[in-house]
Amino acid sequence: MPGGKIPRAHYARATRGEIHKFTGVSSRYEEPLSPTLCLNTDQQTVEQSVKLLTELLIKRCKL
Known part of the structure; x- marks a missing residue:
């Protein structure tokens, strides 16, 4: 995505299970070491x- 922004629609799709391994929804956030x-x-x-x-x-x- 230009500018690093993720459209809200992506979060909705991830919540419905349409996008797999989406950080913060179906994949946990991993804090940098x-x-x-x-x-x-x-x-x-x-x-x-x-x-x-x-x-x-x-x-x-x-x-």
């Missing part, structure tokens, strides 16, 4: 989270 970025939104402000994400993107994309 060593995530590149972890945003603790219950402990950080939006600004802090955005700063961390921006720093990672700049580093990764060499902007």
Whole structure:
């Protein structure tokens, strides 16, 4: 999907069993063992989270 968005219709189809192994419906979510970025939104402000994400993107994309 462009932009990484999954249409709501996909969730409905997965719930009806038309799409198999759909994360969050028929396939469980597997937490990454060593995530590149972890945003603790219950402990950080939006600004802090955005700063961390921006720093990672700049580093990764060499902007």
